[in-house]
Amino acid sequence: MNKDVIFSVRNLNVKFSLRGRVLHAIRDVSLDLYAGESLAIVGESGSGKTVLTKTFMGLNDANGWVDSGEILYGGRDLAKFTTEKEWLTIRGREIAMILQDPMTSLNPLKTIGAQIGEALKLHQGLRGSEARQRTAEILTDVGIEDAAHRAQQYPHQFSGGMRQRVVIAIAIACQPRIMICDEPTTALDVTIQAQILNLIRNLIAKYNLTTVYITHDLGVVAHVADRIAVMYAGDIVEVGTAEEVFYQPQHPYTWALLSSLPQLGVKGEKLYSIRGTPPNLFHKVRGDAFAPRSDYALNIDYMERPPYFDVSPTHRVRSWLHDPRAPRAVPPPVLSRINPEGGSLYGE
Numbered sequence: 001m002n003k004d005v006i007f008s009v010r011n012l013n014v015k016f017s018l019r020g021r022v023l024h025a026i027r028d029v030s031l032d033l034y035a036g037e038s039l040a041i042v043g044e045s046g047s048g049k050t051v052l053t054k055t056f057m058g059l060n061d062a063n064g065w066v067d068s069g070e071i072l073y074g075g076r077d078l079a080k081f082t083t084e085k086e087w088l089t090i091r092g093r094e095i096a097m098i099l100q101d102p103m104t105s106l107n108p109l110k111t112i113g114a115q116i117g118e119a120l121k122l123h124q125g126l127r128g129s130e131a132r133q134r135t136a137e138i139l140t141d142v143g144i145e146d147a148a149h150r151a152q153q154y155p156h157q158f159s160g161g162m163r164q165r166v167v168i169a170i171a172i173a174c175q176p177r178i179m180i181c182d183e184p185t186t187a188l189d190v191t192i193q194a195q196i197l198n199l200i201r202n203l204i205a206k207y208n209l210t211t212v213y214i215t216h217d218l219g220v221v222a223h224v225a226d227r228i229a230v231m232y233a234g235d236i237v238e239v240g241t242a243e244e245v246f247y248q249p250q251h252p253y254t255w256a257l258l259s260s261l262p263q264l265g266v267k268g269e270k271l272y273s274i275r276g277t278p279p280n281l282f283h284k285v286r287g288d289a290f291a292p293r294s295d296y297a298l299n300i301d302y303m304e305r306p307p308y309f310d311v312s313p314t315h316r317v318r319s320w321l322h323d324p325r326a327p328r329a330v331p332p333p334v335l336s337r338i339n340p341e342g343g344s345l346y347g348e
């Protein structure tokens with residue numbers, strides 16, 4: 001893996017104000033992105049995956065703000081941006097975002113050729129026949145056949161999966177360095193999901209994109225990720241290479257997430273599901289946020305937030321279980337069913 005850090009988040013805190021109360025959505029997150037890598041962010045609903053990445057583009061709702069921390073990219077600290085004008089130098093141009101629902105990103109009143117053309121004009125200065133030719137190439141790249149004809153159609157003339165391809169085409173036309181995909185396949189049926197995932201994988205390679213892929217489905221992650229960051233309650237509790245997180249997971253929350261993978265289920269046995277609910281982020285979180293739901297919680301987990309412990313140069317975990325004074329914890333036996341050769345996680 002290329003080790004050039006191109007994007008770096010340092011001690012980021014994001015808060016929202018709602019009816020006079022403050023919700024602490026992102027709690028002191030630090031994260032590096034390496035050039036050309038594909039990082040997956042996984043975690044339950046509400047863990048902060050979308051807020052974290054929207055913060056990278058200045059796209060959070062108006063009641064939210066960066067309370068402290070840095071977002072370093074291209075020699076600038078994006079956390080200091082105050083105007084839309086500043087963000088427009090980043091959005092689309094440097095960092096593109098592909099959302100779950102493609103319709104929210106498309107203009108229903110313009111042909112898709114016109115929408116791709118606008119991006120080409122704005123970002124690459126292409127016009128006329130040059131732009132038309134490049135539009136057809138990009139549409140072909142994203143797997144849309146009969147591109148010249150399709151370019152003249154409107155979004156409603158495309159199926160859900162095809163619309164997502166169009167959104168990806170527009171993103172590609174802007175030539176971003178970083179592409180954030182926020183659950184881009186969850187609204188689609190399973191076969192189409194696999195196709196879009198394949199497409200994204202091919203484009204990452206062809207366009208040398210650095211990618212952040214958000215999903216709550218760990219099964220999907222094996223298809224796309226070089227590295228995995230596990231989010232819980234606004235925090236990254238574990239991060240490592242995909243191999244490390246799948247085959248040597250360290251945090252009880254990661255164990256719980258992996259244990260609930262349908263792929264590990266045995267016929268006739270009830271599939272594991274994590275008990276309880278995540279903490280309410282309107283309240284201050286004390287200790288390890290996962291402790292009340294964990295089978296492995298220590299006394300200290302209820303009192304003090306764990307620091308990061310390095311498991312390897314590429315793998316770190318925020319869990320007191322790694323403190324030298326902690327008793328030895330044995331991960332759930334079901335995790336031994338995650339088998340690199342077995343292909344259970346890699347099946348289409």
Ligand SMILES: Nc1ncnc2c1ncn2[C@@H]1O[C@H](COP(=O)(O)OP(=O)(O)OP(=O)(O)O)[C@@H](O)[C@H]1O
Pocket residue numbers: 016017018023025043044045046047048049050051052061062063064216281
């Ligand atoms: N505009 C807002 N006002 C108040 N709270 C917000 C706002 N936007 C997000 N939040 C809160 O921030 C937290 C993180 O939400 P986020 O959408 O990032 O979760 P997520 O991990 O993307 O979940 P999902 O898997 O459901 O998409 C949640 O507690 C959410 O309620």
Ligand SMILES: [Mg+2]
Pocket residue numbers: 049050051182
């Ligand atoms: Mg989300």
